[in-house]
Amino acid sequence: MVVVKKLIVIFSIIGTICIILGVLWLIYGRIEVKLIGDEKILATYNEEYHDPGFIITKNDKEMDKDSYEVITNNDIDITKLGEYHLSYDIKYHFLSFHLERIINIVDDVKPDINVSLESIKRDYCTKKDKDKLEYTIIDNYDGDITDKAVVEEVDDNYIINVSDTNGNENTLSIPIVLTEKPKDVFKLNGNSTVYVTTNSKYSDSGVTYTDGCGNKLNDKVNTVNNVNTSKNGEYTVTYSVGNNKLTRKVIVYTPSNTSNTGSGSGKVIYLTFDDGPGVYTEKVLNTLAKYNVKATFFVTHQFNGYVPLIKKEYEAGHSVAVHSYTHNWNIYKSVDAYLNDFNKMNNDILKYTGNYSKIFRFPGGSSNTISRNYSKGVVKAIASKMLNDGYQYFDWDVDSGDAAGASRSKIYSNVVNGAARCSKCIVLMHDIKPNTVNELDNILKTLTSKGYKFGTLSVNSPTVHHAIAN
Template sequence: MKKKYVIGIIVVTILLLVGIIFFLFLPPEFKLNKGDTIELKYGEKYKDPGYKVTKFGKDYTKDIKIKNKINSKKLGTYKIIYEVKINGITFKKVRKVKLIDDEKPIITLTGNENISICPNAEYKEEGYKATDNYDGDITKNVKITTKDGIISYSVKDSSGNTAEITRTITKEDKIAPTITLKGNKTITLYLGNTWKEPGYTATDNCDNDITNNVVKSGTVNPNKLGTYKITYTVKDMTGNQAVVERTVKVISKPVNNNSGPNKGVIYLTFDDGPKQGTTNVILDILKEENVPATFFVTNSGPDSLIKREYDEGHTVGLHTASHNYATVYKSVNSYYNDLLQVQNRVKRITGYESKIIRFPGGSSNTISKKYSKGIMTILTKDVVNKGYHYFDWNISSGDAGETTSSSGVYNYVVKSLSKNKSNVVLMHDIKPYTRDALRNIIRYGKNNGYTFAKITMSTPMVTHHVNN
């Protein structure tokens, strides 16, 4: 009996010890949110998704210690260790974190993805660059293949992510050649002078110099007055065509001073206007006497008077915008800049592009020497080549300084009139004494068998001897 009792005690003791050992060493329950293994993308910052530890219903979560040795700059599998000490015994749980790279590299092309080149050309690679979020610059790993005009660029990073981009090369030529004429596009040739082609060049974006392929059509008869067209045509290898025209005007030679075919004709010309108080009265007189005239205008005065000159059938010629010799005759370009200003004014007011001009001071002026030596020699030829007609005068009214009376103006004009020449009379419509003399001059002309006309582009030029 005593023996059985001892055995019972031993058994109970052993069971108790086993129970204690089981209680002490039985691992707690680790619950890891999102599982024991998670993936983290390269570039993302690791944030623990959460956890919980319990044992026999008791929560030990607050006692957890975490060991985290993740290197966010290096791909790989890392271990997060969760430790908890219960009753002096340490328990551990491991979570695996896989740091992965699933982002494709980026290929950037230098130049456009769609490129057109000449049919006879080969594409020259403009360049490219490949970058990866993990590997950095991987341009050297790019592989290039070409098929049917499509260039493919592909690259793979260390994680196996691949990227591809293409560039399309189209061989075509949609650009016409360019014909450049030597000399002016409009050339004026005096009757009887020799016509010589100034020359031309033709270039193409693909075929380069194709001057020898230019086909020229049209002829110029320098012995017959008229306007002639010369056409220059060229095609490139693709068939793109360019056409350019040159206009050649064969005109009568300038009439110098006291000669001229329109003998006994009086051309009344007025410079420096318009001006309210004089020009408007002059227009009234011309209208009442039914006489045409020519006005060489400036940029001064009201637009309405220029409009009236044009509407009432007179010729509106170009004198100067500024009438400042230092500005006008500083250089050839300065002259044309000044001329263009007054030409644009007339066109804005009338819609008419005047090509009839009078040089400030006339073509024989010497004041231009002070600003540009030889400029009048250049300009008198160049304006004609540009399609302008310039007119001087062979009768001065004296209103520019010689006289300041209407009787003086009248006498200067009528004493110089001749039926053996074209009478181009220089007057200034800004002078009151010219205004007051005009009606008597007109009546003198009518009473003595003269006729009156306005200057047109068909009027032979009356010019001075050039002194500069």
């Protein structure tokens, strides 16, 4: 019996313990607590830090957040690099847990390189950049570190390299793009047709052959020049580079007026051309050269690109004289305005001939009335001052009529008939009028065949003065 009683007691104790353990199991179960993520975490300087937290499970099931208490502690300062601690103290009934994590605030961000252009254009010839490489570099920790950049040129790229104080490096490559290779230039120097008098010395002005960058390649040009000035005729000078070919026509001739003493002896014709140099002036010079006739050009600066032809006019033996820089009627608003315009033109003449001109022609002639609209008596005042200062002005006694739009045949008859009956024989023409330019060959053929002599105007030449009207 005693044994039985003892067994009963033992079993009751065991039963009671089992009941207590069962109740405890119901409350606590198998509780596990752990950090989410690593115990050591690197976090970025100056960026908000979010801790991934912890997980608490009971019997492998995540516990309801309301069933436990948590106290979180940390000393994290994201604005300073360094090591910080974060801890969680968790209480669940009589149980408590402590979790701890180390957070390192580090600078792990590369400096940011900003460029204004995706690529840099470079001149093919000069090898100089046409664009400027411009950039700014901002670092999250150091701020503006543009001046810390190292720029190198490697294989047609600019390499911008920079590191911040914490060793974060960044590199950016900007391509350098060459401009297109310019084309070669192969062109004649001087005119494509040249008139040369018999037995004179012919010196060919050659060609220009350059690569697109202006480097001379003239030694690569093959020139064939058979011009023989002892024999009249038409010659062709040929220049070739590979398959490219240029030619110049050289005409050797005997001018008629040098051999013809003719019936018009004693008479001197002064051909004058106003308002150029312009697009037709070279043609006029060629035609004059063909007949070996010298003339006078009253020049302007109306056609900018042609102004240098003044040099050719001068070098061909023609007289160069002042007409007007602008050829605007408002030069007549005062003597000063006129002289200002006049002097500008004379400076051009100085530049291309080496001398100022002492002779001029009033725009519209000295008898023009248009100047009345600008200033009363201005032409008279200008004429008087200029003559006093040793200048001379020239009107005309033969008018080709080209300014008024005469046809080619009318221009021809005006000049040829005018030359037959003139006394001073100053012939007004315009080298900017195509009818005059195109008819000039016929006119010269006739005038030279009549044996007239041709002269150029100078300050001592006989002059024609119209009656001043203002």
